[in-house]
Structures are given as structure tokens and as C-alpha cells.
Amino acid sequence: MSDGHLFNNILLGGRGGTNPGQLRVHSGGIAWKKQGGGKVVDLGKGDIAGVTWMKVSRGYQLGVRIKDGLSYKFTGFREQDVGNLTSFIQKTIGITLEEKQLSVSGHNWGEVDINGNMLTFMVGSKQAFEVSLADVAQTQLQGKTDVYLEFHVDDTTGGNEKDSLMDLSFYIPNSNTQFVGDETRP
Amino acid sequence: GDGRGHMKASWELTAYKNVNDIPQAKELVIQVDQKHEAILLPIYGSMVPFHISTVKSVNSNQDNRTCTIRIIFNVPGAPFAPAPDPNSLRNQTAIHLKEITFRSKDPRHSSEVVQLIKTLRRQVASRESEKAERAT
Numbered sequence: 086m087s088d089g090h091l092f093n094n095i096l097l098g099g100r101g102g103t104n105p106g107q108l109r110v111h112s113g114g115i116a117w118k119k120q121g122g123g124k125v126v127d128l129g130k131g132d133i134a135g136v137t138w139m140k141v142s143r144g145y146q147l148g149v150r151i152k153d154g155l156s157y158k159f160t161g162f163r164e165q166d167v168g169n170l171t172s173f174i175q176k177t178i179g180i181t182l183e184e185k186q187l188s189v190s191g192h193n194w195g196e197v198d199i200n201g202n203m204l205t206f207m208v209g210s211k212q213a214f215e216v217s218l219a220d221v222a223q224t225q226l227q228g229k230t231d232v233y234l235e236f237h238v239d240d241t242t243g244g245n246e247k248d249s250l251m252d253l254s255f256y257i258p259n260s261n262t263q264f265v266g267d268e269t270r271p
Numbered sequence: 272g273d274g275r276g277h278m279k280a281s282w283e284l285t286a287y288k289n290v291n292d293i294p295q296a297k298e299l300v301i302q303v304d305q306k307h308e309a310i311l312l313p314i315y316g317s318m319v320p321f322h323i324s325t326v327k328s329v330n331s332n333q334d335n336r337t338c339t340i341r342i343i344f345n346v347p348g349a350p351f352a353p354a355p356d357p358n359s360l361r362n363q364t365a366i367h368l369k370e371i372t373f374r375s376k377d378p379r380h381s382s383e384v385v386q387l388i389k390t391l392r393r394q395v396a397s398r399e400s401e402k403a404e405r406a407t
Contacts, residue, residue, distance in 0.1 A: 143296065195365055258364055
């Protein structure tokens with residue numbers, strides 16, 4: 086198939102870091118393959134639930150959420166790609182891209198949103214970070230206020246980065262009513 | 272820490288105004304931005320900024336060839352927390368990121384970045400407490 090748009094050097098982000106590869110957006114969906122072979126992500130148009138754009142420190146990031154709740158992050162687009170892809174995806178896949186904003190204020194307080202398998206930490210109306218609950222090995226309630234998430238340590242799927250996320254915890258004050266009555270999840 | 276070392280967030284606690292101000296990273300690793308008094312953490316393929324005054328402590332641990340870097344953030348109601356200031360009062364019902372741990376493959380980078388975070392934290396803390404003393 087020759088239709089669509091091809092992008093080289095697009096990073097797929099995950100718990101362990103990022104991997105470079107080639108991304109193709111075509112009329113049947115979105116496909117990414119790792120540079121040098123190996124991992125392939127093939128998302129059919131019928132599986133895609135939502136697509137977002139976000140400006141990050143390294144260009145633009147395309148977020149693709151699929152219907153089973155997983156989400157993929159592709160980074161490394163240029164500004165001019167945004168317009169082209171937005172109209173192409175709308176026309177062929179029938180999804181309107183939403184724009185998300187990265188929180189740059191540096192605050193460590195906000196809200197937690199859980200959507201499918203993705204946990205998003207929001208500061209104000211902006212996204213600070215997003216992690217996949219599918220990568221969580223275990224969660225623990227520590228004391229009455231702390232929720233601890235430990236991520237799988239897996240060297241085979243991890244990126245080539247030096248620093249990789251192991252665990253994190255959230256402090257949820259008693260006065261926070263967002264997750265009342267559900268102590269097994271944040 | 273003792274209460275004195277904690278920074279009163281009386282000035283506007285904002286690391287960056289715009290995403291374009293974040294330094295371009297060649298590598299996705301923990302970084303310290305002295306100019307903006309911020310640390311940048313690689314979380315799921317993105318560099319996420321945190322203002323240095325949100326950091327309570329940082330330490331590293333070395334075990335064979337793997338290092339861990341653990342960053343603990345300020346949260347309300349913690350022991351030795353300072354008297355509530357307008358900023359923290361506003362945030363008392365918010366969810367806070369309390370702690371985050373990274374595994375690092377590079378012991379030199381790991382000890383360097385921990386040192387840089389500690390130094391920056393100390394500098395900003397002492398500047399802010401001097402400012403507070405002058406104001407009284």
C-alpha cells in the first residue's frame with residue numbers, strides 16, 4: 086500500500102524509555118516498527134478509540150488510545166506534520182484529533198485520572214505524565230494516605246535509556262473525595 | 272530535614288512558562304536545569320519537569336552495577352512540614368506525587384545527578400530563607 090504518510094525516527098515511549106522506529110499512518114490504521122526489526126505495533130482503524138497531539142520538549146507527540154484501554158505514545162513529529170496528519174486521520178480513520186497540553190509548571194500536586202489502562206497525573210487542566218497500569222506489577226496502600234505503584238522490571242522490552250522508572254507513590258489526603266470507597270486503587 | 276530548610280512557596284512556583292523553554296535533551300535521562308531551578312524526569316518517553324522546591328530529598332543506592340535514584344517530594348501533613356502557607360493551603364485536598372524511583376545503568380551519571388539536585392535544592396532553600404528573614 087502506498088497511501089498515507091511515512092515518518093522515520095519516531096520514538097515509541099514506554100516504561101523503560103523509548104525505541105526509535107518507523108511510523109506509517111495509512112487509510113487502514115497506524116503501524117510502527119522498531120528500527121532494525123523486532124517490535125511491531127499495528128493498530129487497525131477499527132481498534133482506535135482516540136488520538137491526541139501534545140507538544141513536548143522533543144517535538145510533537147501523537148497519543149493513540151485503542152479500544153481495549155491501552156495507549157501508545159509516538160514522539161518526534163515536527164510542527165508541519167501536525168496539520169497534515171490531523172486532516173489525514175480525520176478523513177481516512179474518521180477520528181478528530183484532540184490537543185493535550187503538557188504541564189510545565191513543575192508542580193507535584195494535581196489530580197489523578199484513570200481512563201482504560203492509563204493513569205494520568207493532571208496539574209490544573211494540563212497533563213504532567215501518564216503511565217500504563219498494564220505495566221504495574223503491584224500496588225499497595227501504605228498507611229491511610231499513600232498509594233504505591235511498582236512497575237515491572239523487564240529488560241527485554243525496555244528502551245535503551247539509562248534511567249528507567251521503577252516505582253512511584255501518590256499521597257491522597259483524607260480530604261480528597263475523588264476515590265472515596267475504593268481503597269484498592271488510587 | 273528541619274522546618275527551616277523547607278522552602279516557603281511564597282514566590283510564584285513555576286518552573287517553565289512554555290514547553291519551548293524546556294531544554295532539548297539528547298538522551299532521555301534525569302536532568303537538572305539550574306537556570307529554571309527544575310529537575311526533568313523521564314516518564315514514559317517524556318521529560319516531565321518538577322520545580323526544585325517540590326523536592327524534599329533525593330538519594331541514590333548502588334547495588335552491583337545497578338543504581339537506584341529515589342526522589343521524595345513535599346506533601347502536606349508530613350512530619351516537619353512548615354506552617355501552612357497560602358500555597359499549600361490551596362493544595363491540601365490535591366493528590367500529590369510523593370515519591371518516584373528510577374533504576375539507572377550508569378553509576379557516574381546517577382551520583383552526579385543526585386549531587387546536582389542536592390546542591391540546587393540547598394541553594395534555592397537558603398536563598399528563600401534569607402529572603403524570608405529579611406522580610407521580617
